[in-house]
Amino acid sequence: MNDSTFIGTSNRGFAQQAQEELRRLLGPSVKFEWLAPGEVFAFTSQFERGDTIDRILAQEPVFLRHMQPVDAEQSWDGTFDQTIHHIREMLALAGTSLKQMDIAVQARKAEGEALANLSLPSVRSSIDEMLATVYEANPVSREADLILSLYFTEAKLYFGLSRPQDNLSDWSGGAIRFRKEEGQVSRAKFKLLEAEHTFGLDLSQYRAALDIGAAPGGWTSLLLERGLRVTAVDPAKLDATLLRHPQLMYFQKKADEVSFAANAFDLLVCDMSWSHRQMAKLVRGLLGALQPGGTAIITVKLMHKKAFQTIREVVSDLAPELELQQAKQLFHNREELTLFLMKQG
Ligand SMILES: C[S@@+](CC[C@H](N)C(=O)[O-])C[C@H]1O[C@@H](n2cnc3c(N)ncnc32)[C@H](O)[C@@H]1O
Structure with a gap:
């Protein structure tokens, strides 16, 4: 049986609670690695990917706000060109047919000086172009059939393709945004x-x-x-x-x-x-x-x-x-x- 790895996100300061919930759902053998301490972490479950997702969705955790699969991870040098090169390779390896599919690219990065120059909007627009021209897919920002999730740390690039409903939230990192209206009474x-x-x-x-x-x-x-x-x-x-x-x-x-x-x-x-x-x-x-x-x-x-x-x-x-x-x-x-x-x- 293959194990499976995901990136989990909670509200800042509540990742330990999210990890406790995952331990309860996936057993004590689940392994964690911090990506952004207190907030974002990788977790590896002994169960294969679909089984892991089913176990989590069957009893949705309170503190785990978002999860994204890690289909591939890759060391990288922080340059834009290498980023695009790796993503091209990972997409080719994924082997999923993307033709006519609505795909949302969601990219996040950890904090850190080495990542300061990496422009996520530029990464997203280059991938959107690749998806449209090479894969004949439709890049979208919402209501996607599939989400291509990217997470960058100073050392690694994590890549995953998943259905929005398997991520707990279809917003990047579960950070749902509403437009602030003029004259809005309170942020509450x-x-x-x-x-x-x-x-x-x-x-x-x-x-x-x-x-x-x-x-x-x-x-x-x-x-x-x-x-x-x-x-x-x-x-x-x-x-x-x-x-x-x-x-x-x-x-x-x-x-x-x-x-x-x-x-x-x-x-x-x-x-x-x-x-x-x-x-x-x-x-x-x-x-x-x-x-x-x-x-x-x-x-x-x-x-x-x-x-x-x-x-x-x-x-x-x-x-x-x-x-x-x-x-x-x-x-x-x-x-x-x-x-x-x-x-x-
Ligand atoms: C976080 S604010 C509520 C914000 C509000 N939901 C909004 O959307 O603007 C909490 C409110 O609870 C009120 N509150 C505190 N004790 C209360 C009590 N015993 N009975 C009723 N309201 C109380 C406070 O006066 C305060 O206005």
């Missing part, structure tokens, strides 16, 4: 946008949302844009641009100072910067207002880096009313992660 809006994407939700399908810890109002503004009625609760001020919105009710109060009719909401969101147990207690106090089958999206602070214990404690504090569907550290989470839960009937 990106967290809810990413949660919607990652958990496969369509927020416009909900009717009425309760937003706990809503100020300055990034999440509230997204929910209003999606057409929901929103009840926002926060002792701090909501952005003035939101206050006149006809679909918004705003209580400038703490979460334990409000109460609502039973089943008033089909969506509860909470992005409070609180210790996880305090937050869970405040959410529990308002759970009667979430209808059975309703969804909850909750940010959890990871105060002391005891990440797995924190998840266990919050999930147990919110049970049995809320049942965990998925926990994920999103690209837009910092020292936190996001839970997607459902209210039981």
Whole structure:
């Protein structure tokens, strides 16, 4: 049986948690090598490539944000010409037919002076040209059939070809980007946008949302844009641009100072910067207002880096009313992660 190697990426400072998850999924023999300490690492599993991917996808890790296969690795001298030469060879060796396929080239590099002069956009555009002229493929940036992943360290060039769904994210390194809008209330809006994407939700399908810890109002503004009625609760001020919105009710109060009719909401969101147990207690106090089958999206602070214990404690504090569907550290989470839960009937 052939072993298989991948490059794994987590949020900075959470790679050890990602490695712990991989050890659980792939067994204690999995080997790691740092590429960018704390964030990017190569891992080698005793299982062949497809089997390794299946094991990881079957129980998607919380902290592993992205993975890309390593089909070939090559020492290199850091020059542009040698880079293109090696990639040409690796593509030829891969032997996969790329004709008429939509291919996205995703290139990343480790930090380091020796890599400072390597221009990733120039690498990408040269490969795009090669893909189009030599392989009759269609270079694309999104919605690809296959992703050609490149990772450069000072010593090596790593190359892999994979289906986007096998990489955990179809964004390079899992770094999903949203366009910042003019007048955007807060960057926190990106967290809810990413949660919607990652958990496969369509927020416009909900009717009425309760937003706990809503100020300055990034999440509230997204929910209003999606057409929901929103009840926002926060002792701090909501952005003035939101206050006149006809679909918004705003209580400038703490979460334990409000109460609502039973089943008033089909969506509860909470992005409070609180210790996880305090937050869970405040959410529990308002759970009667979430209808059975309703969804909850909750940010959890990871105060002391005891990440797995924190998840266990919050999930147990919110049970049995809320049942965990998925926990994920999103690209837009910092020292936190996001839970997607459902209210039981
Ligand atoms: C990270 S901010 C929320 C950002 C918001 N989701 C957005 O998109 O703009 C955390 C908020 O939680 C609020 N908060 C803290 N304690 C609270 C409590 N007991 N009840 C309600 N809100 C609280 C804070 O006032 C703060 O505005």
